[in-house]
Amino acid sequence: MVEAESSKEVSNAIFSRDVDKKREDYLEWTDYFMATAFLAAKRSKDPCSQVGACIVNQEKRIVGVGYNGMPFGCSDDEYPWKKASTSRLETKYLYVCHAEMNAILNKNCSDVKNCTIYVALFPCNECAKLIIQSGISEVVYMSDKHSAKEETIAAKRMFDSAGIKYWQYVPKRKQITIDFTEIDWNRMTQLPPTPLKETK
Ligand SMILES: Nc1ccn([C@H]2C[C@H](O)[C@@H](COP(=O)(O)O)O2)c(=O)n1
Ligand SMILES: [Zn+2]
Numbered sequence: 001m002v003e004a005e006s007s008k009e010v011s012n013a014i015f016s017r018d019v020d021k022k023r024e025d026y027l028e029w030t031d032y033f034m035a036t037a038f039l040a041a042k043r044s045k046d047p048c049s050q051v052g053a054c055i056v057n058q059e060k061r062i063v064g065v066g067y068n069g070m071p072f073g074c075s076d077d078e079y080p081w082k083k084a085s086t087s088r089l090e091t092k093y094l095y096v097c098h099a100e101m102n103a104i105l106n107k108n109c110s111d112v113k114n115c116t117i118y119v120a121l122f123p124c125n126e127c128a129k130l131i132i133q134s135g136i137s138e139v140v141y142m143s144d145k146h147s148a149k150e151e152t153i154a155a156k157r158m159f160d161s162a163g164i165k166y167w168q169y170v171p172k173r174k175q176i177t178i179d180f181t182e183i184d185w186n187r188m189t190q191l192p193p194t195p196l197k198e199t200k
Contacts, residue, residue: 027176028172029060030118030140030169031171031172031173031176033054033056033062033116033118033140034054034118034120034140034142034169034171035176036052036054036062036065036118037052037053037054037065037099037118037119037120037142038052038120038142039052039178040052040053040054040065040066040067040099040103041067041068041099041120042067043067043069044067044068044069044099045069045070045076045081046068046069046081046092046096047081048081048083049068049121050067050068050120051067051068051098051099051119051120051121052065052066052067052099052119052120053065053066053067053099053100053102053103053117053118053119053120054103054117054118054119055103055104055107055112055115055116055117055118055136056115056116056117056118057109057112057114057115058114058115063107063108063109063112063115064103064104064105064106064107064108064109064112065103065106066097066099066100066101066102066103066104066105066106067099067102068096068097068098068099068102069096069097069102070095070096070097071095071097074095079092079095080092080095098123098124098126098127099119099120099121100117100119100123100127100130100131101126101127101130103117103119104117104130104131104134104136111134111135112134112135112136113134113135113136113137114135114136114137115135115136115137115138116136116137116138116139116140117131117136117138117139117140118140118141118169119139119140119141119142120141120142120143121141121142121143121144121145121146122139122141122143122144122146122147122152122155122156122166123139123141123155124146124151124152124155125150125151125152125154125155125158126151127155128154128155128156128158128159129158131159131164132158132159132162132164136164137163137164137165138164138165138166138167139159139164139165139166139167140166140167140168140169141166141167141168141169142168142169142171144168
């Protein structure tokens with residue numbers, strides 16, 4: 001009996017310590033903004049590459065989000081998603097709007113001057129032009145897998161000339177899980193609620 005009481009006290013102490021103190025494993029700003037870009041990418045219908053972008057102002061407010069997709073009025077059920085065909089007109093490349101372009105065009109403020117764009121893939125030359133002309137001053141990217149392509153080399157050349165800072169994001173964690181059921185978890189135990197017993 002005495003033993004049971006004391007172990008209860010110990011567990012209460014652990015739980016109260018965990019819920020009384022500030023959380024330590026919260027998302028840092030860069031992780032949050034890059035994760036927002038990755039979440040947006042989940043909307044993409046592109047079967048090969050889902051790219052997302054998130055524009056953030058100097059007050060750390062998200063002012064635009066986008067992902068790669070077909071333009072308005074151009075049905076993503078009708079336009080091609082193929083990478084290669086005998087005719088380029090039958091590939092996605094002539095039609096798809098890049099994530100960066102959509103994020104800039106989706107902006108919810110008058111301009112994106114001095115903003116930072118978080119993007120899953122290093123911008124291509126066409127998006128680099130849009131980024132520069134829109135006044136964005138910093139690019140944070142996750143992957144540079146197309147670094148040898150002319151589009152990427154040209155993009156970097158233009159960023160260097162225009163004084164746009166760019167740097168590769170190295171995630172602190174490999175994965176971020178979004179679990180919609182978590183909100184109903186027990187605050188003290190961090191466990192899912194015990195399933196209700198079936199009543200006869
Ligand atoms: N920075 C980028 C690079 C590419 N995209 C889009 C354009 C296409 O939908 C897809 C690339 O297709 P893949 O050649 O990998 O089959 O990604 C973008 O939005 N932003
Ligand atoms: Zn692009």
